[in-house]
Amino acid sequence: MSEDRVQERGAVTVETDTTLHAATSDLVTPAVLKDGKLGANCIHDFLQDDGEFNPPPVVEKEYLLDGRSIDNNHVDKNKNNGSYTSPSTETSAHIETALPNHFTSMHQNCTASESHNGARVKVSYHADSSMHNSGQTVQETDCSNPTLKDSGQEAEKSLSQKEEPDLVIEVGGQTINAHKSVLAEKSDYFKARLSRNILKVKGVSYKTMSTLIDYVYTAQMNVSKDNVVDVITGAKILQIPCAVQAAMDRMSEQITAENCYEILTIAKKQRLSELKETAYGFMSDNFLKILKDPSVYGRLTGSERDLVLKKRMEGKQVLMVAEVNDVFDRVGSRPPSRCGSRPQSPLSVGSLEDNHMIYCYNETVNDWTALTSMPDDLNTKGCGICTMYNYLFVAGGIKGNGEKGKASDKVFCYNPITNRWAEVRPLIQARAQLKLVSMDGYLYAIGGECLFTVEKYDPRMDRWTTVAPLPKGAFAVAHEATTCSGELYVSGGSLFYRLLKYDTKRDEWQECPYNNSRKKSSDMVALKSFIYRFDVNREQGINVFKYNTIVKMWHDCASQKIGSLLPFRCAVIGNCIYCVNKSQTLQFVVEEENAYFMEEMLKAPVEARGVLFPFVLTLPEKTEKVT
Template sequence: MIPNGYLIFEDESFLDSTVAKMNALRKSGQFCDVRLQVCGHELMAHRAVLACCSPYLFEIFNSDAEPHGVSHVTFEDLDPEAVEILLNYAYTAQLKADKDLVKEVYSAAKRFKMERVKQICGDYLLSKIDSQNAISLRNFASSMGDGRLLGKVDAFIQDNLLEVSEQEDFLKLPRLKLEVMLEDNLTLPSNGKLYSKVLSWVQRSLWENGDHLERLMEEVQTLYYSPDHKLVDGGLVIEGHSEVFGGEEDHLQFVQKKPVRESTQRQMSCSSSGSLSPSNQAANVPKQTARREWKYIASEKTANNIYLCLAVLDGVLCVIFLHGRSSPQTSPSATPCLMKSLSFEAQPEELEEHPLSPMHYARSGLGTAALNGKLIAAGGYNREECLRTVECYDPKEDHWTFIAPMRTPRARFQMAVLMGQLYVIGGSNGHSDELSCGEAYDPHADEWAQIPELRTNRCNAGVCSLNNKLYVVGGSDPCGQKGLKNCDAFDPVTKTWSNCASLNISTCPHSTIYFTKFCTHDLNCQTFNLIDGVSELGRHQAAVCELDGFMYAIGGAESWNCLNTVERYNPDNNTWTLVAPMNVARRGAAVAVHAGKPVTGTWVIWEHF
C-alpha cells in the first residue's frame, strides 16, 4: 500500500527473526560488550539490550568510566541459571523457568529491578501455594521485602492456619508458650485485642527488662487476666502485688519485675562508650520499633480458652501457644499457679524450716541427686547462660563446693545415681535444642565421661535407677509440641540402650481432633493424638522415683494439660499400671521417698513455678 507517495511495509516475521539472531549472537559471544560474572560463571551479552531491560544494569553501564570498553559486572549471590533465564527473556520476551528455579529467578529480577518479571514469578508462586509450603513462601517473601506477595501469603495462612500448623516447616518455628490465669466466669478477649496485648508484652520484656526472645521461649510464661479485664504479671500475683500494666487498650504497657542481668548492668555502666542508660533505653524504644517487624498474622481458637497464633516478634516468625486457665479449684487437672502451694502428697512428721547456705550460682531447670550423703546440683539456666557447672552440698558442714563441670551445658533435665556414679541424660543446651547426649560422673576421679546417646532427643524427661539399670521416662519431643510416652533403659555394663514398655494408653469417649490435640468436649480428659476414640498419654516434666522395686511416674504434663495421674512400672513383666491419682495436677514437681512408707505416705511433692 502506497498512500501519499510513501512505501509502508510491515514484516511480521522480522522482529522474531531478529531477536532470535541477536540471542544466537549472545550465546556465541559475537559482538558482545559486557561480561556478567555470576558465581564463577561467565555470561556474555550486549550492553544496549540489557540496559533496555534492566534499570539496575542501565545505571551501572551509564556510570562506566570507559563506556566503549567491555564491561564486567560481578554477582556472587545470584544463581547462574536464573540469570541466564533473564538474559533469554531480555532477548526474546519469553520467560521459561523450571518450577524449582522460580524463586532464584525472582531474586535475580529483584536485583536487576525487572519489576514485571518479579510480578510474574510472584504470581506463579502464589498459584502453587498450599499448607505445606506456605511458611517457606512467607519466609521468602519476607526476605525479598515484597509487601504484595507477603500480604497474599498471610491471607492464605489466615484462612488455613490449622492445616498449615500441621506441617513440618511450622513445627520447626520458634515457640512462645503463655499461660493466662483467669478468674471464674472470665474469658479471654477477642483474638485481635488479645494478641495486640501479647505483642506489647513481648516488646516491653525485651526493651525495658533486657530479656532476649530466646530466653522467653525456654519456659512457659505465666500472666494473669483480672476480673476488670486487665493483664498483670503472674509473678506479681504470686507475690501478693497487684500492679497493673494494661487495660482495655490495644497496646499493653507491661513491665516484668525481674532483676537486671549482670551483662545489662555492665553495658549500662559504660555510658562513655555510648551504651544506653535505663532512661535512654526506654526513650529509644520507638527507634527499635522501626528496625524490626512486629506483626500479628493469624490465630485460631482451637478449644475453650486455647489459642494458636502465628506472629512476627522482633523480626522473627514465631508460633504463640496461649492457654487461658481457670481457677485451680475447678478441676484436679488444672494447674495451680496463682498461689505458692505448700501442699504435699504425704503425711511426714512436722517439717522445720531454716535457711541453708546458698549455692554459688542461681539456677533454674537444674538437675539434682544425692550422692554419697551429699546433694548434687548440676547445670540449669542462670539468666543468659546455660550452665555446665556442678555444685556439691555437704549437709554436715552446710557448705557448697564445686566439683568437675559437665562436658555439655544443659538444663531441663533430671539425673540419677547408678552403681556409685551420677548420670545426666538429655535436656536442653540453652539454644532451644533438645539433647540426646548423656554423661556419667565418677566421684573418685572427679570427672565426667560421655555415654552412648539416646535414640530420641528429649528434655524434661524423668530419670531413675532401678535394678542396676538407668531408666529415662517420657519427656518433650524435639519439636516441643507434645509429651513422649516411650521409655528407655541403659545398661552400664554393656553400655547399651534398650526399649522398655511405653507409658499407658487410655481411652477417651470423644473423637474430635484439633491441632492442640486436646479433647474439645472435655479439656480435663488428659488425652493426646485422638484416633478412633483412643489416645496416647505422654508425659513431660513428670517426677520419677523408685520405691520397693517399682518405678513411679508422677504427674507431669501433656502439651498444655497438667496431669494428676500416676503410673507404676514393674520391671519383672515390663508393664506400666495406673495407680491412685494425686489430688492436684502438677508438673515440674520434685519427689522423694520418705521413711520407706507406703504410697500414701511416701511422696513429698512441692509445687514448682
C-alpha cells in the first residue's frame, strides 16, 4: 500500500491504493454515511494504525462568531459608504464558499447565535474536522461600564435582531448607513427626523459625522486638538450633549502645560465655551506650573489670571493636619498595623514606616481620614509649613538625629487637586525651626535656629531673594508668625514677649506693643484685623489675648479651663479658630461683640503621631457629568 499525505488548512487528504480480500481478518470496511461518503473518523482511525503516521498538530485560530477570521475583524466601510450592519447574506455566502465544508457548519452555528460588537470565540480544529470550543466568549466592548451600556443599548438591540440600516445619511458627498433608533436615543436632531429614510446633513463634514456616529455606537470618542473644534461644533449641530462632554473629557486627558494656551486660543476663536473652560480648568489645577511659564501666564489677560486663580479656590475649605516631629523628640517607627492603610504619595519610595501623614477632617462623620503621605526626602522635624494658592508648602527642617542632624534647604509643595507632591526651588540658606508664611503671593522663610536672616520666594520667577533680617538680639528662635491685613508679624522672646512687624514697602522690621504675658504662646493666628494669641498653663487653663492691628492695642479676649491643657496649634475657617492637638480639637468662635469656646469638642486624629500642624486647603467638589 502506498500513501501520499497532504496537510492543508488543518485537514488531511489521503490517497491510497488498497486491495481488499474478503477472506482476510484485516479487511477494513469503511463506514459509509447516508450521502455515500467515507466517514472522517474511520479514515482517522485507519491512519492511526500506521506506525509511520504522525497526526498534524492542533491548529488554533480565533474566529468571529460570524465565521470570519479575527485577522479580518473590522467594520465594513467602503470608500464612500460607512455602514453599521451585521454581515449580509451575500457576505455569509462568500465565507461559506471560501472556507472548507467543516468550517461552513461552524459558521452557520456561530451566525445563528447572538453576538454584538465583535464578540469572538476561539476555535480549535483537528485533522478529523471535528470542532472544539477552546475558550469562553470574549466581549471586546467593556459592558461593565454603565455609560457604555446606556449608549450602546439601542445599537446592541438593533444588531442582536440583525436589523438592516434604515437610515442613509448624506454628508459631504458621501453616505453613511445607520439605524434610526440608535441615533435617536442620543440625538434630538435625529429623533426629530425619524420619519425620513434619507437625511442630508449640512454644516458637518463626513469625517466629523463618522467620528460622532462611532461615538454613539461605541461610546468611544476619537478626538484631538486637531479635530476637537469640528467634533464639538458637529455635536452641537446634531444635538448630542453627551458627545460634547465626552470630547471635553478626552481633551482634558490630552491637555499639557505646553499646549494648554494653544487649545485656549482655538476655543476663543471658535467661541467654544466648553473647551475654553476645560483649558482654564487645567491652568487652575496646575497653577504653579502655569505661573512659572511666561509663554502661558504672561499671555493671559488680567481678568483671565483672576479667573484661573478663582477657579482654583472654588470648593469647600477643609481642616487638615500634618504630622511633624518635635525638635526635641526622637523619631520613632510607626506601628506595623497602620502602614498598610496609608496611601503612598507620588514622590514617596520605599517603606511607609517613616513617612508622615496628612489627615483631613470630615464633618459628616466627625472623624479624620488620611489624605496623603509626605515624601521621604521631606524633613518634618523643625520644618516650616504654610499654604498659598491652595498649595501646601513645607520648607527646611532637620536631616538626621542627634549630633548628625543637619539643617535642610529643601522645599516641597502639595497640590490637593491633583494629589501630587513636587519639589520646588530650595532655600538660599538651610534652616531648621524656621517660620514659613505666605503674603501677597510670596513665601517668607523667617529665621531659624540662631538665624536672623529672612528669605522671600517669588513663585512666578521661581527664585528666593533675601530681605531685611530680623533685628539682632530679637530672639534666638521665632515662636510664631502670621499675616494680618497685608502685614507680617513675628513673635518671640525668652525674657519677655516681643512682637515684630515687617514693612514690605520700607523693607524693615518695626517693634510693636507687647502684652503683659511672659509665657511662650501656644499659637498666634490672625482673623480680620485682629491677631489672637493663645496661652496655655496648668493653673489658669487657656487664656486668649487679641491685638488690634489698627489701634495697636492688646486686650483680654476669653479663657477656658475645661479640657486638655496640652499645647495646640491653630487654623482659621470663616469666623472659627480650630485649636488642634492629639487629644482634642477646640472651636473658638469670633463674633462681632463676643468670642468664646464652643462646649462641643471635635474628635482628634487619634492615629496621628508627633506634633500636629493644622492648616486649611480647599478640595474641589465632585460634579456629575452628562451621560
